[in-house]
Amino acid sequence: MTSRTESPSPSRAGPYYIAGLAVASVVLGAVAWRYGRHPDLAPLLLLSAMGILSFNLREPTVTSRIGFSFLSIILLASAAILGPFGAWCVGVVSQAIERDPKVMWFQRVFNIAMTGIIGLVGAGVYLAVGGAPDLEQVSGFSGLALQVGVPLIVADVIQCLTNAVLLSGAITLFQGVPFWVFVRRVLVSSGVAYVGYGVIGFLFVVLWFPVDLGAFSALLIMAPLLAARWAFIQYGEEVRSHERTVDTLVTALGTKEPPAVPRSRRAARLSEWIAEELGLGPHQIETVRYAATLHEIGHLGVPTRLLRRAPEAVSVAERRVIDRHCVMGARMIEGIDFLEDARSGIRHQHERFDGDGRPDGLAGQDIPLAARVVAVASAVENLLDAPGDVPWDADTTDIARALQSDPGRFDPAVVTAVLAVLEKHGRPHGASTGVSR
Structure with a gap:
């Protein structure tokens, strides 16, 4: 080797x-x-x-x-x-x-x-x-x-x-x-x-x-x-066949929402770093990476006009439609055996650590670990990608403040891990355009 x-x-x-x-x-x-x-x-x-x-x-x-x-x-x-x-x-x-x-x-x-x-x-x-x-x-x-x-x-x-x-x-x-x-x-x-x-x-x-x-x-x-x-x-x-399958799904998402492709790549890399920092095993790291790569695949079931609309212009009812993407995404990959463990990471990415999240109101350790990692990774990706939020040259103090501004949202252990890997690796490579969700 x-x-x-x-x-x-x-x-x-x-x-x-x-x-x-x-x-x-x-x-x-x-x-x-x-x-x-x-x-x-x-x-x-x-x-x-x-x-x-x-x-x-x-x-x-x-x-x-x-x-x-x-x-x-x-x-x-x-x-x-x-x-x-x-x-x-x-x-x-x-x-x-x-x-x-x-x-x-x-x-x-x-x-x-x-x-x-x-x-x-x-x-x-x-x-x-x-x-x-x-x-x-x-x-x-x-x-x-x-x-x-x-x-x-x-x-x-x-x-x-x-x-x-x-x-x-x-x-x-x-x-x-x-x-x-x-x-x-x-x-x-x-x-x-x-x-x-x-x-x-x-x-x-x-x-x-x-x-x-x-x-x-x-x-x-x-x-x-x-x-x-x-x-x-x-x-x-x-292994390569699995990667090609995931790439095909991401490509399909990119035809509808091009900015989602670089976002998914960066979220996957960041999630893999977090999983390694947490000391997870090889299979768990792979599961986390797949879940992060496909965490927005449910956007294929969301009307394009909603995805292109600025966040402040989205109504409450439209926001509920967009937020259902995690459930739709989990359903879309149902039946793909090697992605079975990643499905829970996609479905439960919007759960809150305090139990007030969606779609099932899970709390704490009941939330699948892949979902807790993806939640933090995608939040960091959103912070770094959204104009006027946290600039790409910001230090981890700004990111920590943003992640901790909503107590109960994230697993504290995962937050600690992401801050450590950002200090160690820097930002995931690539720049995206458009509005991130």
């Missing part, structure tokens, strides 16, 4: 983090060469070639900010077959061939350093917990299990944790995502995959030495590797 940061804007500590990681990787590689065993050239070249192949066959858009390849399997096998220095070399070489012009230089440096460290750490853990340094001496089922299988599983777990920690450190410094939130997101996204990595890596090692197939085992192992890649591609395509 490698970094795919979006429009990086590193904090002051970001470059130092990457530089430190690069230096640590080089130093650890040098120590492994000086004090560890030197791998044979033929298996080193073969496993490096497989590492490069896995990088080129990677699925880069499986989920937000991260992508998958089967490089971790190659690194795990290298830990047992080549030792620490060999595994470090495989990790470094596999990432060093990056040619994508969209990947910035410091991302390349980070990926090379991180993958080298992951390979070396896995090999070190394998040896530390009793893994056989000479696989040719391993014999019998118990020998395979205790001297190869168990150490590889432990190394697999530590590689997974190392990947999550190093990657989360970069994302935290470059994008401001809370560290433990992203650690959890990586583990949830890749934890099950790493179990498969361990099994396939063990099979690779067994075929190479105890079964004595040598380099031919690389051909045999390609079948499950390509099957794993196919599974990742299918999952990634499902």
Whole structure:
């Protein structure tokens, strides 16, 4: 798993983090060469070639900010077959061939350093917990299990944790995502995959030495590797299909109310930041983002003349029609399975924390969390978008004063979170035109 940061804007500590990681990787590689065993050239070249192949066959858009390849399997096998220095070399070489012009230089440096460290750490853990340094001496089922299988599983777990920690450190410094939130997101996204990595890596090692197939085992192992890649591609395509569905709905809204599109995008980004600040899990963050993106989809059922009318020119009866958009929006996406959890966030976005809201008069924690987040995010978006309200260059004090001017409207915890993320990230990008509702 490698970094795919979006429009990086590193904090002051970001470059130092990457530089430190690069230096640590080089130093650890040098120590492994000086004090560890030197791998044979033929298996080193073969496993490096497989590492490069896995990088080129990677699925880069499986989920937000991260992508998958089967490089971790190659690194795990290298830990047992080549030792620490060999595994470090495989990790470094596999990432060093990056040619994508969209990947910035410091991302390349980070990926090379991180993958080298992951390979070396896995090999070190394998040896530390009793893994056989000479696989040719391993014999019998118990020998395979205790001297190869168990150490590889432990190394697999530590590689997974190392990947999550190093990657989360970069994302935290470059994008401001809370560290433990992203650690959890990586583990949830890749934890099950790493179990498969361990099994396939063990099979690779067994075929190479105890079964004595040598380099031919690389051909045999390609079948499950390509099957794993196919599974990742299918999952990634499902995620992209969900995104296309949401984009289609937003586009439909934009044909009727063009200013709603940038508003929805900014509200979604702000809601995602809030959810991360609150420490929500990956599924909850996704639910919040979908709800925020589609929080105005019910405007498709509101007469266009009302949407274009200035707020002060809207009558009480017309305001009631406009305010029903949240209920209509929830009905519009009914039956779309992956949006089912987001429906409550759309329906209840106008509830009040004190229970005096609509449509159902829910109060406090009874209001779905997605709805509480969307309510605050859309309110901030409205404040920043409406002429004469809160200017885009206003500090968070002005926004806090505006949000707190109506006691009982919002969840205080969500208000605190949004003020924190605005200080951390600034305003969501983009500017909109027209009157926001």
